[in-house]
Amino acid sequence: MTADKIKSIGIIGAGTMGSGIASAAAISGYRSVIFDISPDALVRSKEGIVKGYGRLVEKGKLDIAQKDSAVNLVLPSSDFDSLSECDIIIEAAIENLDLKKDVYRRLDEMTRHDTILATNTSSFSITAISSAVKNNSGRVIGMHFFNPASIMKLVEVIKGEFTSDETVYTVIELCKKLGKVPVVCNDTPAFIVNRVARAFYGESLKIMDEEQADPLLIDTIMKEEGGFAMGPFELMDLIGIDVNLSVTKSVYEAFFYDQKYKPSPIQQKMVDAGLLGRKTKQGFYKY
Numbered sequence: 017m018t019a020d021k022i023k024s025i026g027i028i029g030a031g032t033m034g035s036g037i038a039s040a041a042a043i044s045g046y047r048s049v050i051f052d053i054s055p056d057a058l059v060r061s062k063e064g065i066v067k068g069y070g071r072l073v074e075k076g077k078l079d080i081a082q083k084d085s086a087v088n089l090v091l092p093s094s095d096f097d098s099l100s101e102c103d104i105i106i107e108a109a110i111e112n113l114d115l116k117k118d119v120y121r122r123l124d125e126m127t128r129h130d131t132i133l134a135t136n137t138s139s140f141s142i143t144a145i146s147s148a149v150k151n152n153s154g155r156v157i158g159m160h161f162f163n164p165a166s167i168m169k170l171v172e173v174i175k176g177e178f179t180s181d182e183t184v185y186t187v188i189e190l191c192k193k194l195g196k197v198p199v200v201c202n203d204t205p206a207f208i209v210n211r212v213a214r215a216f217y218g219e220s221l222k223i224m225d226e227e228q229a230d231p232l233l234i235d236t237i238m239k240e241e242g243g244f245a246m247g248p249f250e251l252m253d254l255i256g257i258d259v260n261l262s263v264t265k266s267v268y269e270a271f272f273y274d275q276k277y278k279p280s281p282i283q284q285k286m287v288d289a290g291l292l293g294r295k296t297k298q299g300f301y302k303y
């Protein structure tokens with residue numbers, strides 16, 4: 017599969033990331049089939065994408081015709097089989113390895129053997145995910161977008177043990193066509209950015225736990241004096257406390273329980289309480 021041949025992009029998971037990826041793909045002219053097991057998530061996703069395009073029109077960054085054509089290219093679907101004709105499928109379902117492997121097993125059965133199978137996993141091994149694919153595992157690759165995926169330029173392109181050079185090349189070219197900046201990474205736990213970010217969140221949570229400073233103070237000094245665009249607590253609220261905890265748990269496990277990656281009980285308590293950040297209107301802050 018070459019990048020020029022890619023006309024339609026399948027996306028699995030219509031949550032924060034799947035919606036952002038679909039938005040970026042449709043605005044770049046790709047037919048974007050977005051599948052989710054939750055009909056509500058599909059409705060929310062399309063509404064959010066349309067709203068996002070509307071804001072771009074208001075700012076003068078998009079005209080009405082461009083908006084309408086992008087909106088028509090976003091095709092929500094509750095039917096897994098509707099992904100079968102896509103040229104590349106980007107999986108952005110929840111961060112659960114067994115679930116991802118199961119999705120890949122199903123994709124392996126129903127896709128052409130040259131369809132690229134990309135995963136937006138934040139932390140799992142691409143090689144482990146590709147073990148579910150028996151037909152041409154060279155087509156399995158990591159494509160790690162950043163939140164919000166419609167805006168953030170960086171995409172970590174992760175080469176698993178079996179990923180072919182052809183797949184890497186095609187995905188790099190596709191990222192460029194989507195207006196993104198691809199960076200090729202090795203298949204190590206959490207790749208580059210999320211690994212560095214573990215300490216950003218983990219130490220901030222420890223400082224909070226020790227009552228040295230509260231989230232507002234930490235976020236404020238990191239932004240105003242540290243020059244960061246967002247503080248750690250604002251960022252965890254944006255990512256989703258549940259998503260961030262799953263990533264921390266998987267990195268901790270992948271590094272054989274190295275204490276420096278140990279999750280914080282604060283994260284678990286918030287997940288148990290359903291305080292997941294912006295998406296539930298309350299996390300470290302209220303929205």
Ligand SMILES: NC(=O)c1ccc[n+]([C@@H]2O[C@H](COP(=O)([O-])OP(=O)(O)OC[C@H]3O[C@@H](n4cnc5c(N)ncnc54)[C@H](O)[C@@H]3O)[C@@H](O)[C@H]2O)c1
Nearest residue numbers: 029031032033052053054057108109110111137138163255
């Ligand atoms: N949130 C972030 O900032 C961020 C950034 C980069 C990568 N990621 C990764 O992207 C993936 C998705 O994260 P998210 O934040 O969008 O999560 P989310 O919770 O917002 O959305 C996940 C979606 O997956 C759906 N889903 C669950 N099981 C499914 C299945 N079997 N088939 C299809 N859909 C299914 C859910 O209904 C939900 O709509 C995760 O692997 C995460 O680690 C997240």
